[in-house]
Amino acid sequence: MAGFSLLLRRELRIAMRRRGDVLNVLVFFVIVASLFPLGVGPEPSQLRAMAPGVVWIGALLAAVLSLPRLFAADYADGTLEQLLVSAQPLPVLVLAKIAAHWLLSGLPLAIVAPLLGLQYDLPGDALFALMASLLLGTPVLSMLGAAGAALVLGARAAGALTALLLLPLYVPVLIFGAGAVNALLIGINPSAHFSVLGALLAVSSLIGPWAACAALRVALD
Amino acid sequence: MSEFLAMGGYGLYVWGSYGVALLCIVLDVLSLKK
Amino acid sequence: MLYKLASPQAFFPVAGTLIPWFGALAAALALAGLYVAFIVAPTDATQGEAYRIIFIHVPAAWMSMFLYLIMAGWAGLGLALNTRLSGMMASAIAPTGAMFTFIALWTGALWGKPTWGTWWVWDARLTSELILLFLYLGFIALKASIDDPLRADRAGAILALVGAVNVPIIYFSVQWWNTLHQGASVSLTRAPAMAMTMLTGMLLMALAAWMYSIAVSLARVRNIIQERERHAQWIQA
Numbered sequence: 001m002a003g004f005s006l007l008l009r010r011e012l013r014i015a016m017r018r019r020g021d022v023l024n025v026l027v028f029f030v031i032v033a034s035l036f037p038l039g040v041g042p043e044p045s046q047l048r049a050m051a052p053g054v055v056w057i058g059a060l061l062a063a064v065l066s067l068p069r070l071f072a073a074d075y076a077d078g079t080l081e082q083l084l085v086s087a088q089p090l091p092v093l094v095l096a097k098i099a100a101h102w103l104l105s106g107l108p109l110a111i112v113a114p115l116l117g118l119q120y121d122l123p124g125d126a127l128f129a130l131m132a133s134l135l136l137g138t139p140v141l142s143m144l145g146a147a148g149a150a151l152v153l154g155a156r157a158a159g160a161l162t163a164l165l166l167l168p169l170y171v172p173v174l175i176f177g178a179g180a181v182n183a184l185l186i187g188i189n190p191s192a193h194f195s196v197l198g199a200l201l202a203v204s205s206l207i208g209p210w211a212a213c214a215a216l217r218v219a220l221d
Numbered sequence: 222m223s224e225f226l227a228m229g230g231y232g233l234y235v236w237g238s239y240g241v242a243l244l245c246i247v248l249d250v251l252s253l254k255k
Numbered sequence: 256m257l258y259k260l261a262s263p264q265a266f267f268p269v270a271g272t273l274i275p276w277f278g279a280l281a282a283a284l285a286l287a288g289l290y291v292a293f294i295v296a297p298t299d300a301t302q303g304e305a306y307r308i309i310f311i312h313v314p315a316a317w318m319s320m321f322l323y324l325i326m327a328g329w330a331g332l333g334l335a336l337n338t339r340l341s342g343m344m345a346s347a348i349a350p351t352g353a354m355f356t357f358i359a360l361w362t363g364a365l366w367g368k369p370t371w372g373t374w375w376v377w378d379a380r381l382t383s384e385l386i387l388l389f390l391y392l393g394f395i396a397l398k399a400s401i402d403d404p405l406r407a408d409r410a411g412a413i414l415a416l417v418g419a420v421n422v423p424i425i426y427f428s429v430q431w432w433n434t435l436h437q438g439a440s441v442s443l444t445r446a447p448a449m450a451m452t453m454l455t456g457m458l459l460m461a462l463a464a465w466m467y468s469i470a471v472s473l474a475r476v477r478n479i480i481q482e483r484e485r486h487a488q489w490i491q492a
Contacts, residue, residue: 147417151410155400164396165414168389169421172428179432203424211417214334218409225293229304234369238308238362242315245354246467252350253474 003088004096011100022104025066029109032058033116044121051120052130052181053174058116059109059134060170063141064163066105070097070149071216072158081220090213094150098142098209106138122185129181129190136197137177143201143208144169150215173200261338263480264489270473277470281463288314288459296452308366309453314461316359316380319387320422322352322468326394327419330412340476342408343483345415346398347475351468353391359384379433383426390418404483 015022036054037047074080083093113134114127122130148166152158180193228235259265292310299306326348333341363381364374375381397414401407484490 144417147413151397151414152400155397155410157400161393161396161400164389165393168386168393168425169417171386172421172424175428175432200424207417207420211413214413215410218406218413221406228307229298231303231305231369234305234365235307238311238365241361242311242358245358249351249354249471253471253478 003092004099007083007088007093007096008099011097012103015100015104021066021069022108025062025105026108026112028065029058029062029112030116032061033119037119047120048122049182049185051117051122052126052133052178052185054120055113055116055130056134056137056174056178059106059113059138060141060167060174061163062109063105063138063145063170064166065159066101067145067149067166068152068158068162070101070146071153072149075153075219080216084216084220090216091209094146094209094212094216098139098146098212101145102139102142106134106142110134110138122181126181126184129184132194133177133180133197136194136201137173140173140197140200140204140208141170143204145208147208147211147215150212150219153215153219173197176200261340263340263343263484264487266340267477267480270477274470274473277466277473281466281470284459284463284466288456288463291452291456291459296450296456302370305366305369308362310456310460312359312362312366313457314464315355315362316384317461318464318468319352319356319359319384321465322348322355323387323391323415323422324419326352327415330408330415334409334412334416339405339408339483340480342405342412343476343479344472345411346408346479347472348468349391349395349398350475351471353388353395355464355468356384356388356391360388377433379426379430382433383429386425386429387422390422394418 033055036050040046040050071080074083084090110131114131117127117130145162145166148162148169151165152161155161176193176196180190180197183190183193226232226236260269288310292307296307296310298304326345329341329348330345332338333345360381363384367376368374394411394414398407398411401410481490
């Protein structure tokens with residue numbers, strides 16, 4: 001446990017020194033959400049219907065954008081190898097990285113999302129559901145994202161490749177995350193959606209870190 | 222014979238499907254002759 | 256005895272002798288299947304001759320899913336047992352699997368246009384096929400982007416396994432999504448009642464596709480073996 005919080009604090013400290021990186025992702029999220037109305041027209045009812053999907057897709061893209069950084073810097077300067085042979089078990093390291101990633105990208109996105117929802121004229125309860133779905137869903141993006149980031153270490157065109165690998169796997173979270181808010185908008189109780197999101201979080205917490213550990217070992221052999 | 226090719230008016234779709242499938246298979250096999 | 260075949264060197268000639276047999280089986284089954292598809296099967300009451308596309312669309316879709324699982328299986332085997340040949344088999348299967356996925360999507364579109372009026376329907380199965388295509392492409396792209404072949408095999412294996420576990424989850428999610436948004440539109444899967452003739456035709460074509468896939472994968476794995484083992488003595492002999 002001590003190892004986990006040590007690593008987590010290290011990640012956060014490094015991120016604070018590079019605040020630009022974290023803010024970039026947030027700004028990207030806001031810009032993407034603002035582009036959609038420019039592309040499809042300002043009709044309010046159309047925008048309101050699109051809003052959950054647009055915000056969620058923005059979150060997916062922002063996640064994919066921020067993930068290559070997860071292991072890349074440590075891989076390049078040899079820190080990753082050091083961490084691998086240290087006394088800490090690898091899953092602890094990976095979970096610390098995932099936690100840091102979520103705190104620095106998923107959580108901010110979830111907090112900012114209601115503001116974007118207002119731009120799309122979403123009603124109050126939908127705004128709340130939007131934030132809740134993102135709070136539950138963005139950890140899934142980080143869990144699976146760690147596996148994606150680890151797989152592309154040292155590969156060419158890592159950024160685009162990460163997107164290609166992860167976006168199909170993100171489809172279920174997208175469907176149920178945006179679906180929860182969509183359901184609320186048409187008067188259906190979204191509790192089933194939230195249950196599935198919870199299940200997806202549980203499943204991804206097993207698959208993601210396992211795959212990330214395996215991929216890190218493959219990359220550093 | 223011309224009836225067969227016309228496929229009741231759906232010739233474009235039916236032969237478009239089988240034709241492209243055949244093309245894909247030919248390309249797949251050709252990719253082996255490196 | 257089978258363990259001896261686990262070495263690329265031993266497997267190479269065995270694959271070579273098997274390929275013509277599977278190729279011949281594929282051709283024979285395909286001829287039988289096409290005969291049923293175009294001569295035996297009657298014209299459909301509602302869809303006319305257009306429904307004959309089913310004899311290539313459905314077998315292609317079946318193969319695309321089947322091959323993904325086989326590919327993931329080989330990849331997983333290689334990861335668990337550390338056998339080089341298993342990873343090579345996974346690489347050999349991938350392009351053919353992706354091809355069948357593409358054929359399923361293309362024929363699906365050409366079936367949809369005359370029957371339902373649009374080139375594309377966000378039908379649950381077609382949408383899942385599309386995502387499956389992306390999974391294949393991701394696997395192929397990842398392997399292509401890593402220079403060390405052993406590393407590429409093992410990274411690809413992890414990805415294939417994660418994909419395989421996710422395929423049922425993705426399918427279930429897309430089903431859910433589709434039923435909620437289903438308007439008056441119809442689904443391509445609501446095919447006419449499965450007459451024996453149709454089932455026979457589809458099974459024959461599916462078996463043909465399977466034999467074809469084995470033949471092509473064996474040929475492709477031989478190419479991969481030649482490429483990777485090109486410095487070994489037995490290749491140069």
